[in-house]
Amino acid sequence: MLDDVLALIRENDQFFITTHLGPDGDALGSQLALGRFLRKIDKSVAIVNSDEVGCNFDWMPGIGEIEVFDSSLSQHEALAEADVAFVLDTNDEERLGKVGSLVREATATTVLIDHHLKPEGWFDVPFVRDTAAATGELIYEIIEEIDPDLIDEEIATTLYTAIMTDTGSFRYSSVTPRLHRIVADVLERGGIEPAPIHETIYDRKSMPGLRLLGRTLNRIRLRYNGQLGYSVVTQRMVEDTGASWDDKQGFVNYVLSIEGVEVALLFSETSDGSKISFRSEADVRVDEWARHFGGGGHRNAAGAYVKRPTFEKVIEDVVDAASDYIHFESRHAPDEELSPEDQAYLQTLLDGASDSG
Structure with a gap:
């Protein structure tokens, strides 16, 4: 070759x-x-x-x-x-x-x-x-x-x-x-x-880009006993902050940096679906998961572009499919993904994000 x-x-x-x-x-x-x-x-x-x-x-x-x-x-x-x-x-x-x-x-x-x-x-x-x-x-x-x-x-x-x-x-x-x-x-x-x-x-950030990062961090959610984290960047968020789509470069890595998170996703809203960034820790593969949704990439970093009836449906389908490709450990009781304290703190963040539009 x-x-x-x-x-x-x-x-x-x-x-x-x-x-x-x-x-x-x-x-x-x-x-x-x-x-x-x-x-x-x-x-x-x-x-x-x-x-x-x-x-x-x-x-x-x-x-x-x-x-x-x-x-x-x-x-x-x-x-x-x-x-x-x-x-x-x-x-x-x-x-x-x-x-x-x-x-x-x-x-x-x-x-x-x-x-x-x-x-x-x-x-x-x-x-x-x-x-x-x-x-x-x-x-x-x-x-x-x-x-x-x-x-x-x-x-x-x-x-x-x-x-x-x-x-x-x-x-x-x-x-x-x-x-x-x-x-x-x-x-x-x-x-x-x-x-x-x-x-x-990585360190050259615009003020609108930092505002967009703040809103993205406020929208982080955890699933599968805190081992999967994901967040979103919507078109409304980009418009409201005055940022550009380039400003979301590296945002998914903030999600992956959360203690206990082994797999991170960033969903970016488009006019007809979502661009998804998949990231994982060294011994966890995300490429086959991304490939299932028409994307591809590497063991620890992959991407996909998914069309669904709604942005919310894309998020639901991709997150729900995670357990088909990732082995998640049972760290808490089945009905308790986070401790009550963590659940309350996360809800505070999400409520604040909703109030900010």
């Missing part, structure tokens, strides 16, 4: 790169790292996505080179002229948005570089390893094989961003000693410091 990708890079000159809707740090970092590397070895590269870059990642070096698909002639020509089309960090056509059908029907050799399970079968060359911590790890392997000395400050920054964000800041079970050695090599070759990258992504 890797050898096939290396041969395609060495033997061709025109490349097209795309990734999934709502691109995250791994998707964007992998795109930018691969794109800059290819240009440094004198290749022609076009990077086109169906969605815009979120504000948490608009600082990344080279971000201006990513075009948002607008069906322009130049974008169609870039794909038509490409020898190779790379699809990064997603393995199905629908997740590519408007670009998906164009890439699938293109004459270019389609190369999948990904670490998710169960890829679709239309890719010509799959470079897939579901044990990889991030797509950025696979991009590093490509660069390492061709010329690791080309890892400069920009490539190092984007690779580090890709790996760090997709491992929950290196706390997921996919993190290995080998991955830490890769990261060390990236940091050394690029001469970069990790702290400013982490701070820019």
